[in-house]
Amino acid sequence: MPVQLSLADLDIIHPIAQCQARRLCRTLGRPSHEQEDIEQDMLLDLLTRLPSYDPARGTLAAFATVCFQHRASRLATRLRRERRERHEASLDDAVPGQEEQLTLADIIPESEGYGAWCGQQTDSVAALERRLDLDRAGAVLDQRDHCICASLTQCTPHELGQQGPLPRSVLYRHLTEMRLRLLAAGIVAAA
Amino acid sequence: MDTNITDIRAVTKPLTEASLCTWLGAASAGDSITYHRGALARQVCPHLVCLPNAERVALQRLAARAWKLAEMGLADIVQRRHGYEDYAYILVARRRPRQHEANILRLLMAEFA
Numbered sequence: 001m002p003v004q005l006s007l008a009d010l011d012i013i014h015p016i017a018q019c020q021a022r023r024l025c026r027t028l029g030r031p032s033h034e035q036e037d038i039e040q041d042m043l044l045d046l047l048t049r050l051p052s053y054d055p056a057r058g059t060l061a062a063f064a065t066v067c068f069q070h071r072a073s074r075l076a077t078r079l080r081r082e083r084r085e086r087h088e089a090s091l092d093d094a095v096p097g098q099e100e101q102l103t104l105a106d107i108i109p110e111s112e113g114y115g116a117w118c119g120q121q122t123d124s125v126a127a128l129e130r131r132l133d134l135d136r137a138g139a140v141l142d143q144r145d146h147c148i149c150a151s152l153t154q155c156t157p158h159e160l161g162q163q164g165p166l167p168r169s170v171l172y173r174h175l176t177e178m179r180l181r182l183l184a185a186g187i188v189a190a191a
Numbered sequence: 192m193d194t195n196i197t198d199i200r201a202v203t204k205p206l207t208e209a210s211l212c213t214w215l216g217a218a219s220a221g222d223s224i225t226y227h228r229g230a231l232a233r234q235v236c237p238h239l240v241c242l243p244n245a246e247r248v249a250l251q252r253l254a255a256r257a258w259k260l261a262e263m264g265l266a267d268i269v270q271r272r273h274g275y276e277d278y279a280y281i282l283v284a285r286r287r288p289r290q291h292e293a294n295i296l297r298l299l300m301a302e303f304a
Contacts, residue, residue: 180256183215186216
């Protein structure tokens with residue numbers, strides 16, 4: 001007959017799970033926010049094993065402790081394996097089998113670096129060209145037009161004309177003037 | 192098969208403000224273009240009616256743009272006399288400043304501050 005857990009049973013089991021999860025986190029050096037995940041994992045494991053619990057052989061707390069310990073052991077093995085697969089190494093580690101003295105940082109391309117993972121531009125030449133173009137365009141345009149350019153990154157000229165404060169006709173005259181100035185400065189993208 | 196290389200400095204007639212600016216953007220120092228031939232002062236005068244209105248307005252804008260480009264220091268405007276009331280109005284590209292002021296950077300720094 002399957003055992004039904006009461007609220008009183010949960011009051012006993014929860015602190016044990018919490019204790020085991022905390023111990024596992026500390027042993028493996030895992031961040032504290034993973035403790036709740038591990039605790040849930042252990043409780044789920046206990047629920048799947050609960051039908052095999054026999055009250056005649058011992059208390060629920062003892063059964064739960066054994067279940068949690070086994071689960072913790074398996075979790076520890078899995079987490080250690082994952083850590084090994086991730087191949088943690090220092091960027092200053094020397095790369096073996098190279099004639100030159102190269103470190104790991106020397107051979108990792110920028111396109112696979114941390115910046116690329118965060119979605120940043122990794123092509124340094126393109127970034128430099130964009131920066132030069134921006135500088136050139138900024139020098140050509142009037143200081144008062146910079147705020148219009150900034151607003152145009154958020155909305156269309158039509159929307160900007162509706163929002164104000166510049167009247168629509170003045171705004172479009174400004175845009176025409178800016179376009180011609182950029183063209184004269186050799187920035188053909190303005191055409 | 193031969194491939195024609197498009198001359199980006201070539202401009203199509205009639206010249207407009209945009210085509211004049213595009214030409215200047217691609218021009219080297221010393222390159223010149225005749226943006227008008229005739230007597231400009233007479234032809235842009237609305238009372239003399241030397242040209243149809245649309246053509247006169249376009250010419251006025253073109254001449255004003257050439258003047259603005261000269262004021263910005265990007266070009267020089269000169270004229271060559273060919274005869275009575277017959278002048279060539281020429282725009283000569285100037286050497287570009289080697290280093291522009293990096294005001295975008297200043298703007299960004301001010302925004303982050």
